[in-house]
Amino acid sequence: MIGLEIHCQLTRLHSKLFCPCKADYRGMEPNSNTCPVCLGLPGTLPLLNSRAVRQGAALAISLNCTPPERLAFFRKNYFYPDLPKNYQITQFDAYGDTSIGSNGIIRMDDGAEIRIRRIQLEEDPGRLIYEGGSDGHQNTLVDYNRAGVPLLEIVTEPDFDSPRQARTFMNILADTVKNLGIADPHLDGAMRADGNVSVHGGSKVEIKNINSFHDLEKALHYEMTRQNSLHENNITIQQETRHWDDRRRITIPSRTKEAELDYRYFLEADIPWVVLDIDAMQEIANSIPESTTARRDRYIKQYGIKPQVASALMADTHCCHLFEEALTPDTALIIANILTTDFMGVMDTREKRAASQLNAEHLSRLAALLNDNKITRAVAKDVLYKIAKKGGDIEDVLDAKIFDSSKLYEIISDVLKREPTAAAEARINPPAINYLVGIVMRETRGGANPQDVLGILGELLNR
Numbered sequence: 001m002i003g004l005e006i007h008c009q010l011t012r013l014h015s016k017l018f019c020p021c022k023a024d025y026r027g028m029e030p031n032s033n034t035c036p037v038c039l040g041l042p043g044t045l046p047l048l049n050s051r052a053v054r055q056g057a058a059l060a061i062s063l064n065c066t067p068p069e070r071l072a073f074f075r076k077n078y079f080y081p082d083l084p085k086n087y088q089i090t091q092f093d094a095y096g097d098t099s100i101g102s103n104g105i106i107r108m109d110d111g112a113e114i115r116i117r118r119i120q121l122e123e124d125p126g127r128l129i130y131e132g133g134s135d136g137h138q139n140t141l142v143d144y145n146r147a148g149v150p151l152l153e154i155v156t157e158p159d160f161d162s163p164r165q166a167r168t169f170m171n172i173l174a175d176t177v178k179n180l181g182i183a184d185p186h187l188d189g190a191m192r193a194d195g196n197v198s199v200h201g202g203s204k205v206e207i208k209n210i211n212s213f214h215d216l217e218k219a220l221h222y223e224m225t226r227q228n229s230l231h232e233n234n235i236t237i238q239q240e241t242r243h244w245d246d247r248r249r250i251t252i253p254s255r256t257k258e259a260e261l262d263y264r265y266f267l268e269a270d271i272p273w274v275v276l277d278i279d280a281m282q283e284i285a286n287s288i289p290e291s292t293t294a295r296r297d298r299y300i301k302q303y304g305i306k307p308q309v310a311s312a313l314m315a316d317t318h319c320c321h322l323f324e325e326a327l328t329p330d331t332a333l334i335i336a337n338i339l340t341t342d343f344m345g346v347m348d349t350r351e352k353r354a355a356s357q358l359n360a361e362h363l364s365r366l367a368a369l370l371n372d373n374k375i376t377r378a379v380a381k382d383v384l385y386k387i388a389k390k391g392g393d394i395e396d397v398l399d400a401k402i403f404d405s406s407k408l409y410e411i412i413s414d415v416l417k418r419e420p421t422a423a424a425e426a427r428i429n430p431p432a433i434n435y436l437v438g439i440v441m442r443e444t445r446g447g448a449n450p451q452d453v454l455g456i457l458g459e460l461l462n463r
């Protein structure tokens with residue numbers, strides 16, 4: 001079983017969670033983005049950033065969580081140099097659900113459902129820098145520029161079947177926060193994940209220090225393999241925290257006994273309970289753009305598009321726009337297929353597709369012609385290739401392709417004259433006609449309708 005604990009910074013905010021220092025601390029002189037509040041000096045009081053609450057609520061609603069009636073903040077006590085107050089202000093559900101979100105769910109491409117246990121709004125600690133690397137370092141430096149930066153902690157239930165699925169989930173979550181405009185997930189350190197792994201009902205091992213979605217998959221995979229081999233050799237798996245060593249590509253036991261800490265959570269009395277106004281929550285819900293997962297689900301449900309096709313569309317905003325603009329209830333399926341097979345086939349990168357001449361009008365015309373059986377799939381593909389590369393008018397490109405039946409008669413008679421043996425064979429053995437259809441289709445470069453070809457062939461053969 002795999003579960004994830006994700007930390008996502010709210011990188012679009014102007015200020016930290018409880019003070020006016022900048023939320024965007026990157027590239028600053030160390031310890032220049034601090035004040036008495038985020039340095040934890042005695043006598044200071046935190047003032048909650050209301051925008052952080054709104055953004056947290058937006059994510060909670062997007063992940064189908066129930067927002068609580070009121071929020072409470074708690075002190076999580078531990079002594080570590082990255083935390084000048086000796087406690088972190090976070091959320092905790094000691095008095096019912098008082099975190100920004102709980103009991104959410106995300107549906108994956110493969111139909112699996114990942115439950116979200118809770119989402120907490122909390123402050124990021126400072127950063128420790130080890131001079132000479134983390135092995136055998138001489139000095140540890142601390143930079144409090146990051147201390148107090150607003151952070152959302154998202155905890156899933158252990159619902160993942162595979163490391164790959166966990167990685168896909170991270171990509172969906174990254175798309176979601178980006179789509180909401182609350183975070184830039186690809187900024188260094190903006191989105192970090194810890195993994196929990198247990199196999200065969202054994203103890204849970206937590207893996208920290210994972211720096212990318214790619215490494216997350218690798219670390220989870222390594223840890224599952226390690227635990228499975230211990231299990232096979234009847235060695236008990238210890239409950240512990242391990243660190244991902246990205247140089248050696250293995251997990252190693254953590255030197256600090258984090259799992260054994262008792263945080264002695266207690267209510268942060270310096271921040272009053274925050275009542276979430278129902279109307280304000282409704283307003284946030286209404287202003288949320290349709291998430292990529294919701295949109296994908298809608299495409300599947302509304303238009304009967306296959307999940308893989310819907311996901312391929314979702315992965316490219318430009319194609320999504322083309323699709324939405326061009327579709328009709330009759331042609332949605334055809335357009336989705338044209339975009340994800342033919343268009344993505346000829347224009348194989350997002351950049352090429354965005355620069356392509358193909359527009360929604362072209363697509364809806366092509367789809368209508370296909371839907372009415374006016375052109376074949378092969379012709380549509382050919383026309384699309386030409387338009388995608390050079391632009392122009394569908395009808396002009398088609399003129400060169402469509403055959404009137406008199407021309408088709410001529411072509412087919414010629415083929416029959418050239419292939420007397422095959423013609424004779426087809427008269428005795430009906431399936432052999434396909435060979436002749438193949439030759440005609442080649443001659444017309446896919447322009448003829450195979451049904452017409454079959455009809456004319458049948459007519460001429462029986463004469």
Ligand SMILES: [Zn+2]
Nearest residue numbers: 019021035038
């Ligand atoms: Zn500050």
